[in-house]
Amino acid sequence: MDYSAAPSANRDAAGAKTVSRRQVLAGAGAVLAASAAVGPALAQAARVRLRLLETTDLHVNVLPYDYYRDKPDDTVGLAKTAALIKAARAEVKNAILFDNGDLIQGSPMGDYMAYRKGMKAGDVHPMVAAMNGLDYACGTVGNHEFNYGLSFLGFSLAGATFPVVCANLNKADASPLLKPTLVIDKEVEDETGAKQRLRIGVIGFVPPQIMQWDQAHLVGKVQTTDIVDAARRYVPELRKQCDLLVALCHSGIEGGERKGGEENAALHLSSVPGIDVIFTGHQHKVFPGGKDFAGIPGVDVEKGTLNGVPAVMAGFWGSHLGIVDLDLDKTTTGWRVAGFRTEARPIYERKDRQIVARVEAEAAVAASVKAEHDATLAYVRQPVGEVKNPINSFFALVADDPSVQVVSQAQLWYIGQIAATMPALKGLPILSAAAPFKCGGRGGPDYYTDVKAGPIAIKDVADIYLYPNTVRAVKVTGEQVREWLERSAGMFRQIDPKATGEQALIDESFPTYNFDVIDGVTYQIDVTQPSRYDNAGKVVAPDAHRIVDLRFGGQPIDPAQQFIVATNNYRAGGGGNFPGADGKTVVIDAPDTNRDVIVRYIVEQKSIDPVADRNWRFAPIAGPVQVTFLTSPRAGKALPKGLNATAAGDRPDGFAKYRLDLSS
Structure with a gap:
């Protein structure tokens, strides 16, 4: 001095x-x-460099294995992510690992545990067993944690050697179901080699929409609150107890004005004072980087910040490891964040249309679930019947499709039997709403249903219907059927009939599971019209009508006529915000899963041939339009009859491009 x-x-x-x-x-x-x-x-001589690590949306993908295709898969698996975790820890003096939810559902191993093996006191769920060996500091719950009920969830979490927090989930009596917050007292080493102690506060959040999506399991037992409201309640007190505050937010990133109750509330959460780092998830996207969140006010895609707060979203199924590196300086008033860096580190890369693994699976993680893996393979390989022709989803977004058709046929068969026993529903026509699930998109060019002709096994049914939804039916009017389809037609971009350049047809931000096809009616979709609804289900173009020539029994649909629509608990409970499906119109709440109903349908039929009946099509466009869409490079041999589509070359990311003739 x-x-x-x-x-x-x-x-x-x-x-x-x-x-x-x-x-x-x-x-x-x-x-x-x-x-x-x-x-x-x-x-500042007492500077600590602290690395925070995140996994999210693992969905029981422990091994790099695709149970649907029954083959190894280098794009998934905590065993692969574990190698990144090991390397990331070796690079720094101080690291701490968190999980952001959606653990126990999402792969056939999850279904095997829930439906075949079951869970009881003392059991350890294979997903949890794998995580126990990786020294997680804390986790939170995701929305899919509740798909199998609270009892199954309780047994699953009981086996965890790490705590799980959630601040916006309470019991019916308003007491917390899980601990809302946690303070971790961690010894760290500063840059001089001296030991320091950090108090790390952790708070967790789940989308409040679980009360709609899993109401059969949750209503009367638990209740949720808005994510931001819960943060404002707990963060000020937690801030007093800690040096650093981390939010585990199983919720995605969306812009716009906050109205309360948002499903994807991470950006709004970042405005709550006192939060230092936000781990996000739920949307199965990657942040920082990419284009998914570009242009949203308050979001810096390059730096990886939400309103200046460091944030990460680590993909899904173990595809990435989220990393937030913090420089922490000890001042006279406590620790402060002096700098940061964010990263979503992948387990693989794609080169020349090929998947190239960046890491090998950790043997210890794989060994921890070997017994359950073998049992799952035996479970999914069991044949249940025969299919006469291939079932694939290569063209499910541009034409009536067999992978959707088989779901609708099974739902109609099942709901028809139940409705026949209910006098109040006697005489009402039954329709069926079903959507394709595996249609490329963020899942990549291999993410399609592809079931070969011949014996069909449980793994194939699970490939057709990914989720453990239960069957429900709603009673709606003809007008609500029309609006339901208008909401679904948001799948497509608006096509300019006067433009001569190439126009992409599919809006990749629209979830394919919201593209409901309704069987039992016929209709056309006019994509020259703007979408009547936005992606959140709000009417944004009240004068627009994409659904044209909607008919029932060959006649224009009567807006006042009543219909029964077979669907699933997610849709019937309000998932996707579809007109006529808000939880109040349910007339049949069945105990069976849609997947089990498909299996039972095939078992009874013995042999099925779900040929698409082409009950919907695009309205013809007069003009020199060049409409294109993307699909799997394997799609060429499965081109549906009557679809005027031609191959237009492959893209570097592995997808195949097709041109679609909409002139007739």
Whole structure:
């Protein structure tokens, strides 16, 4: 430190320096003042570099294996992510690992555990067993944790060696179902090699929509609150107890004005004072980087921030490891974040249409679930019947499709039997709404249903119908049927009939599971019209009508006529915000899963041939339009009859491009 500004000193006869008391006091004051001015800088010698790691949306993908195709898959699996975790820890002095939810459902191994093996006190779920060996510090719950009921969830979480928190989920009596927050007291090493202690506060959140999506399991037992409201309740007190506050937010990133109750509330959450880092998930996307969130005010895709708060979304099924590196400086008032870096590190890359693994699976993680893996393989390989022709979803977004047709046929068969026993429903026509699930998109060019002709096994049915939804039926009017289809038609971009350049048909931001096809009626979709609904289900173009020539029994549909629509609990309970499906119109709440109903349908029929009946098509466009869409490179041999589509080359990301002739 430079003391040149201090008062000059007198010297005695021997040349020794002497100072008066006044000079001593003045000099001391100057030194103290200088020290106060640079005090925080002095304290910066105690700098801690802390690495926070995230997994999210693992969905019981422990091994790099695709149970639907019954073959290894280098794009998924916690065993692969574990290699990234190991490497990421080795790169730094201090690291701590979190999980952001959706653990126990999402692959056939999850269904095997829930429906065949079951869980009881003392059991350890294979997903949890794999995580226990990786030293997780804390986790939260995702919306799919509730698909199998609270009892199954309780047994699953009981086996975890790490705590799980959630601040916006309460019991019916308003007491927390899980601990809302947690403070982790962690010893860390600063840059000088000295030991320091950090108090890391953790808070978790789940989409409040679980009360709609799994109401059969949850109504009367638990209740949810808005994510931001819960944060405002708990964060101020948690902030007093910790040096650093991390939010595990199983919720995605969306812009727009906050209205409360948002499913994807991470951006709004970032405005709550006191949160230092946000781990996001639920949307199965990657952040930072990419185009998914570009242009949203408050979102910095390059830096990886939400309103300036570091944030990460680590893909899905173990595809990425989320990393937030923090520089923490110890000041006279406590620790402060002096700098940060965010990253979503992948387990694979794609080169020349090929998947190239970046890491090998960790043997210890794979060994922890070997017994359950073998049992799952035996479970999914069991044949249940025969299919006469291939069932695939290569063209499910542009033409009536057998993978959707078989679901509708099974739902109609099942609901028809139940409705026949209910006098209140006697005489009402039954329709069926079903959507394709595996249609490429963020899942990549291999993410399609592809069941070969011949024996059909449980794994094939699970490939057709991914989710453990239960069957429900709603009673709606003809007008609501029309609006239901208008909502579904948001799948497509608006096509300019006068444009001569190439126009992409599919809106990739629209979830394919919201593209409901309704069987039992016929209709056309006019894609030259703007979408009547936005992706959230709000009417944005009230004068637009994409659904034309809607008919029932060959006649224009009567807006006042009543119909029964077979669907699933997600849709009937309000999932996707479809007109006529808000949880209040349910007339049949069945106990069986849609997947089990398909299996039982095939078992009874013994042999099926779900040929698409072409009950919907695009309205013809007069003009020189060049409409294109993407599909699997394997799609060429499965081109449906009557679909005027031609191959237009392959893209570097592995998808095949097709041109679609909509002139007739």
